[in-house]
Amino acid sequence: MSHRALHLIARPDGTPKDSDFEMRESAPAALADGQVRVAVKYLSIDPAMRVWMSEQKSYWPPVGLGEVMRSGGIGEVVETKSEKFPVGAWVSGMTGVQNELVSDGKGLQRFDASKLPHPGWALSVFGATGLTAYFGLIEIGAVKSGETVVVSAASGAVGSAVVQIARNLGCRVIGLAGGPQKCAYVKDELGADAVIDYKNEKVSDALKKHCPEGIDVYFDNVGGEILDAVLKRLRLKARIVLCGGISQYNAGSEARGPANYLSLISARARMEGFVIIDYLHRSGEAIAVMAPWAQGGKLTSKLDFVEGMDNFPEALRRLYSGQNFGKQLVKI
Numbered sequence: 001m002s003h004r005a006l007h008l009i010a011r012p013d014g015t016p017k018d019s020d021f022e023m024r025e026s027a028p029a030a031l032a033d034g035q036v037r038v039a040v041k042y043l044s045i046d047p048a049m050r051v052w053m054s055e056q057k058s059y060w061p062p063v064g065l066g067e068v069m070r071s072g073g074i075g076e077v078v079e080t081k082s083e084k085f086p087v088g089a090w091v092s093g094m095t096g097v098q099n100e101l102v103s104d105g106k107g108l109q110r111f112d113a114s115k116l117p118h119p120g121w122a123l124s125v126f127g128a129t130g131l132t133a134y135f136g137l138i139e140i141g142a143v144k145s146g147e148t149v150v151v152s153a154a155s156g157a158v159g160s161a162v163v164q165i166a167r168n169l170g171c172r173v174i175g176l177a178g179g180p181q182k183c184a185y186v187k188d189e190l191g192a193d194a195v196i197d198y199k200n201e202k203v204s205d206a207l208k209k210h211c212p213e214g215i216d217v218y219f220d221n222v223g224g225e226i227l228d229a230v231l232k233r234l235r236l237k238a239r240i241v242l243c244g245g246i247s248q249y250n251a252g253s254e255a256r257g258p259a260n261y262l263s264l265i266s267a268r269a270r271m272e273g274f275v276i277i278d279y280l281h282r283s284g285e286a287i288a289v290m291a292p293w294a295q296g297g298k299l300t301s302k303l304d305f306v307e308g309m310d311n312f313p314e315a316l317r318r319l320y321s322g323q324n325f326g327k328q329l330v331k332i
């Protein structure tokens with residue numbers, strides 16, 4: 001099998017295009033002592049990839065032009081010169097958009113795929129996605145039972161986990177999603193107390209209706225107009241968890257800031273960003289809480305597959321148009 005890897009060859013202007021990437025083939029590299037060869041099976045498609053492709057200052061350096069596109073992924077060890085990683089072991093890590101990874105094992109974590117409903121759960125609720133929801137709510141949101149929690153992109157990977165975790169912690173949860181099908185999923189399958197179809201309802205009116213006493217915690221995945229509408233309905237001492245701002249990622253330096261930020265003053269509220277990489281060393285803590293919920297049917301995950309690495313750009317675009325329904329993966 002030849003080594004196939006997708007390289008970033010241009011910085012996107014707006015939404016990423018197919019021509020921003022180039023597939024390159026090469027002969028597989030021989031293994032040195034201590035190395036493993038991983039056949040990459042699934043890639044995690046993340047909205048932040050758009051930021052990694054630009055020259056914006058971020059928590060990681062930009063992907064260099066000509067480099068293999070950065071991506072999280074999971075795969076199976078197919079050849080090994082490392083005692084820590086036997087053939088057949090499943091691993092997760094930053095694999096890159098390629099069909100195989102040769103690694104010294106640094107940054108790779110083994111996991112038991114037979115204990116999961118699907119190996120892809122290691123990239124959704126039991127991967128960085130679920131940890132983002134958990135630590136965002138607990139650490140940044142300081143969420144308490146009985147509070148009113150609002151979450152945007154509620155049918156998505158992070159948002160769907162936020163809805164369920166907040167429900168399991170005894171909160172009242174209002175989810176925003178685009179369209180009737182996604183809203184029905186958030187309410188009927190994830191258990192939100194109320195949903196707002198932001199594409200077909202006036203968000204400020206709907207927030208007033210569903211949060212008459214105001215909002216204690218807003219888990220923000222989207223930024224833009226929805227963040228502004230939430231800012232007008234904060235309860236005293238509210239917390240805004242700035243997880244992401246997908247509505248602004250393709251705008252580059254023209255990203256729109258929140259016009260209603262002065263509401264933070266009168267509400268004595270806090271708005272704080274976070275990046276999950278700062279909490280990965282505490283993943284065991286989160287999994288210990290979430291695994292029993294999953295076993296008891298109180299935490300689920302919807303996976304959305306795009307077939308083939310050549311379709312990586314299309315899979316990425318699906319996030320910004322809302323075509324994905326659940327955690328977007330590419331199956332290699």
Ligand SMILES: NC(=O)c1ccc[n+]([C@@H]2O[C@H](COP(=O)([O-])OP(=O)(O)OC[C@H]3O[C@@H](n4cnc5c(N)ncnc54)[C@H](OP(=O)(O)O)[C@@H]3O)[C@@H](O)[C@H]2O)c1
Binds near residue numbers: 221248276277320
């Ligand atoms: N801080 C961290 O460490 C961290 C880690 C992981 C992810 N994140 C962030 O978390 C957010 C969610 O990521 P994810 O992987 O779970 O993606 P996702 O929610 O599964 O997919 C993105 C969703 O965003 C919604 N969306 C797209 N454009 C929108 C717009 N203009 N306005 C409102 N909603 C829009 C779409 O849902 P609808 O169909 O409902 O519009 C789409 O399905 C992203 O902002 C991401 O960058 C942050």
